[in-house]
Amino acid sequence: xxxxxxxxxxxxxxxxxxxxxxxxxxxxxxxxxxxxxxxxxxxxxxxxxxxxxxxxxxxxxxxxxxxxxxxxxxxxxxxxxxxxxxxxxxxxxxxxxxxxxxxxxxxxxxxxxxxxxxxxxxxxxxxxxxxxxxxxxxxxxxxxxxxxxxxxxxxxxxxxxxxxxxxxxxxxxxxxxxxxxxxxxxxxxxxxxxxxxxxxxxxxxxxxxxxxxxxxxxxxxxxxxxxxxxxxxxxxxxxxxxxxxxxxxxxxxxxxxxxxxxxxxxxxxxxxxxxxxxxxxxxxxxxxxxxxxxxxxxxxxxxxxxxxxxxxxxxxxxxxxxxxxxxxxxxxxxxxxxxxxxxxxx
Numbered sequence: 423x424x425x426x427x428x429x430x431x432x433x434x435x436x437x438x439x440x441x442x443x444x445x446x447x448x449x450x451x452x453x454x455x456x457x458x459x460x461x462x463x464x465x466x467x468x469x470x471x472x473x474x475x476x477x478x479x480x481x482x483x484x485x486x487x488x489x490x491x492x493x494x495x496x497x498x499x500x501x502x503x504x505x506x507x508x509x510x511x512x513x514x515x516x517x518x519x520x521x522x523x524x525x526x527x528x529x530x531x532x533x534x535x536x537x538x539x540x541x542x543x544x545x546x547x548x549x550x551x552x553x554x555x556x557x558x559x560x561x562x563x564x565x566x567x568x569x570x571x572x573x574x575x576x577x578x579x580x581x582x583x584x585x586x587x588x589x590x591x592x593x594x595x596x597x598x599x600x601x602x603x604x605x606x607x608x609x610x611x612x613x614x615x616x617x618x619x620x621x622x623x624x625x626x627x628x629x630x631x632x633x634x635x636x637x638x639x640x641x642x643x644x645x646x647x648x649x650x651x652x653x654x655x656x657x658x659x660x661x662x663x664x665x666x667x668x669x670x671x672x673x674x675x676x677x678x679x680x681x682x683x684x685x686x687x688x689x690x691x692x693x694x695x696x697x698x699x700x701x702x703x704x705x706x707x708x709x710x711x712x713x714x715x716x717x718x719x720x721x722x723x724x725x726x727x728x729x730x731x732x733x734x735x736x737x738x739x740x741x742x743x744x745x746x747x748x749x750x751x752x753x754x755x756x757x758x759x760x761x762x763x764x765x766x767x768x
Contacts, residue, residue, distance in 0.1 A: 455621035463538030465709035473716025526593030551688035
C-alpha cells in the first residue's frame with residue numbers, strides 16, 4: 423500500500439528524487455509511482471528541438487559526403503576542383519570541431535544538474551556522433567597530400583584544428599565516460615528504475631542498456647545499415663580498383679565508411695529517443711518548439727554552405743553573362759552617341 427505520508431507534490435522533476443536522502447528513493451517511488459514519468463521528461467528544445475536536430479542531420483550529411491563519397495570522387499576531379507573540394511573539407515572540419523566543443527561543454531553543465539534519462543541518453547549519443555564525425559573528416563583529410571602537388575594547410579589552420587580536436591577529444595570522452603559509468607549507472611538510478619518497474623511503470627532504459635528486449639528495432643536497423651555499408655564498401659573497392667588508382671584511397675574509403683556508419687548509428691539512437699519521448703509525453707512534448715539556440719545551431723553551417731555553393735553560383739551566372747555584356751554595350755553606345763553627334767566649334 424502506498425506510503426501516504428510522503429509529500430508527492432514536492433516531486434516536480436527527475437532530480438527531485440535525488441535531492442532527498444538516496445536511501446529514500448525507493449520509498450519515494452513506492453509512494454508516488456505516477457511520478458516515474460518525470461524520469462523521461464518532456465524534452466529539451468535547446469538540446470533536441472527541431473532546429474538543432476536539423477543541424478544534426480546536416481552533420482550526418484556532411485560526414486557521408488565528405489567521408490566515403492569524398493574518398494571516391496576526389497581522384498577523378500581536375501586540380502581546380504580538387505583544391506576547392508579540399509577547402510570545403512577544411513571548412514567542414516572546422517565547423518564540426520567548433521560545434522562539438524560547445525556541445526560537450528553544455529553536456530557537462532547539463533549532466534551536473536542530473537538531467538532526465540532522455541536528456542542523458544541524447545547527450546551520450548550526441549557526443550559519440552560528434553566525436554566520430556570529426557574522425558570521419560580527419561581520416562579523409564590525407565587525400566589532399568596526394569598527387570603531384572599537395573594542397574598544404576595554413577599554419578594557423580593547423581594550430582586551430584589541432585587545438586580544437588584536442589579539446590573536443592578530451593571533453594567528449596569525458597562526457598561519454600560520465601554518462602556511461604557515473605550518471606546513469608549510479609546505484610540510486612538503478613534503484614529508481616527497479617522501483618518503478620515493481621510499481622508497474624516501465625521507465626525507458628538509459629544509454630547503458632540493462633535489458634536487450636528494448637533494442638529489437640535498433641538491432642534490425644543496425645543490421646540493415648551494416649549490410650548496406652559492407653555492400654557499399656565492396657562496390658567502392660571494385661570501382662577504385664577498376665580505375666587502377668593507388669590502394670590508399672581504398673583503405674581511406676573503408677575506414678571512413680566504418681566511421682560514418684558509427685555516426686549514422688548514433689544518429690539513429692538519438693532519433694529513436696525522440697520518437698520514444700514523443701510517444702510517452704504526448705501533448706506535453708516540448709521538442710517541437712523553436713528556441714534561440716536552435717537558430718544559432720542552424721547558422722553554424724552557413725559558412726560551409728556558402729563555400730560549397732560558390733561553383734554553383736559561378737555556373738549559374740554563366741548564362742547571364744551575355745545578357746549582362748549586351749546591356750553594358752547598349753548603355754555605353756547610348757552614352758557615346760550624343761557625344762559623337764556634337765561637333766566641335768570651329
